[in-house]
Amino acid sequence: MAHLIIVGGGISGLSAAYYARRAAPELKITLLEAEARLGGKITTVVEEGFVLEGGPDAVVRYKPWAIALMKDLGLEAQMVGTIPTQPSALIHDGHQALPIPPGLQMVIPGDLRAMAMSPLLSPLGKARAALDLVLPKGPEQDEPFGAFITRRLGPQLWERLAAPLSGGIYGGDPYAISTLAAFPQLKALEQTHGSLIRGALQQRKERGSREAGGLFASLKQGLGSWVEALGAHLPEVEVCLGTPVEGLRQRGEGWQVLTAEGGLEADAVLLATPGPVTARLLQGLHPAAAAALGEIPYGRSATVSLAFPQEKLPPRVGHGMLMAANAGFRVRGFTWTDQKWAARAPEGYSLVRAYFSGVDGDEATLLNLAKVDLSRLWGRLPEPQRAWVFRWEQGLPQYTVGHLNRVQQALEAEALPGLFLAGAAYHGVGLPEVVRMGQERALKAVGFLQGASLPPVTVEPGGV
Structure with missing residues (x-):
């Protein structure tokens, strides 16, 4: 029986496992994840009536791959859109908040x-x-x-x-x-x-326009329920949590994946890992691809969610507010979570989320920065009754000038028989794009293992 090892249990790796299993039920599939949980940056907290996202909070509807996967998992009845409102968001220019023009x-x-x-x-x-x-x-x-x-x-x-x-x-x-x-x-x-x-x-x-509340979608209990559904649909996939991969070797016509517990033999390997991790694993196998991946910068990101008694907050407009460049804010933007999504806070409470990018600091520092910027918007800030901080040292890959050339060089590693790459480092940072690449690379791996003569699978840059 052919064996496919997928490294990385974020949404790209989970999508790859799902589509590989569906395309080849007889295939042996092992998924290795370094952390103690699946989902990568999808982190949903459900407690005491609050439903909040530590990472991404939505998928866009006009890119079909994430929505199609949710429907395939039977989650269509759980899908929700944002609460309709006009304007949907404001931009603060440093002096006042102004609506985004339709x-x-x-x-x-x-x-x-x-x-x-x-x-x-x-x-x-x-x-x-x-x-x-x-x-x-x-x-x-x-x-x-x-x-x-x-x-x-x-x-x-x-x-x-x-x-x-x-x-x-x-x-x-x-x-x-x-x-x-x-x-x-x-x-x-x-x-x-x-x-x-x-x-x-x-x-x-x-x-037409993408307005009127139809642009974004999520699930009633947050995107974490998407991860749970994916895990539930992989009953015959061996999922190994807390298992970082330490090395990767070619072994005859196959591969050996090295972990702290020893080596695992595979006929094909799909690396659905962040760029720096993939670069490390490819260093001795394809130095040029590893070097190209190493040139893709990653920036820190973080979110801070704050719960307030609703009666103590000033009126808030729309779903949130973005900050103009050079306006003096440390926060990149705020989401009024309870006004963007239904049933995300218990009755009488409001939920506010701050998003940071490129800001260094521990949890206490980020919490304080979020409160300082909210005070600038509102004047007097009530003390939040709950706070949740999520930090990502390697947040999103930065698609700087020359990115397409770096990606082309990185994907040359796929010339090694049985090796496939997927994830946010290549052709799109959004959830739909990484689902699409996970699916396409999984099907390419299945074709390789089945000896099928398949045309090359290419993924065009996703854009916005």
Whole structure:
């Protein structure tokens, strides 16, 4: 019986195990996870009537892979959308909180009237953004996302709109994001329409807006119930928790996976691990791929959730608030969790979540920073009755300029027979993208083990 070992029990590794088992019921599958729990950064706490997320809190509906997996697991009846509200979110410019203008296509204005009426930009900022309609096309090659948006739409639109929106997705320094890796659609709009605004207007006309509460989905008891369902659907997969992989060797036509308990023999190995872990495991097998993965930076991230008596909080608008670039906040943004999702706090309580990226500090420091920034928004801050802090030293991979070349070099390791790579380091940091890559690499591994002649599986950059 052929043996597939999957290293990594985050959502990518779990998806790979699920789809490999479904495609080949006879296959022996072992999943090794270094931590004592499955799910990776999906961390849901359910206690005393609170349901809160330590990591990601939603999947986007218009990227179908995560939703399709949830439905396949029988979770459709548990799926929920965000509570409808207008505006859905605000951006604080350092002086006041202003609504995000409707009609955006990704981070680009797709409704000229809404942008003209928005107080988020000054008249001069709006005039500079409108120059995008007459500016010549820029270069086709990659460039930092901040430079790209500033060149097309001006510095004010970048700082007050595009930077907080893109930083909320990718973390790290949004200016340094690779445009081609993270926002290839926007490069295509410029090259096709000669203008981002003109392209966004056409795009919105063709597919409509993603507003009105239909963009995000979760589960009634949080995304942790997705992880539980995946685990329950792997009864014949050997899951080994608390089992970090220390090394990887080629052994004849197969592989040996080294752990503290000894070596495990496998016919194929799928590494669904963070970039630095994968780089370490590949160091002696494919130095060039390991070096490329080592060049993908990871930034710290953290969330702080605070529970308050509802009567002590000021009115809050929408689902939350993002902070403009250079506005003096340490928090990247706040989510009003009880206003974004139904039944996430017991009656009489509100739940607020702060998101940090690139901030160093222990739990006490992060908690204090969240309270300081909330005090700046609200003036007098009531003492939270509960607090939960989650820290990720290796948060999200940073898709900086040159990312696509690094990924191409890293995936050359798959030329080693029976080795496959998946995860957030490659073609998308969102949950749908890592599910898709886990599925595709799993099916590729099954094809290899069954001796099938399959066409190469490629995953295009996901973008937003």
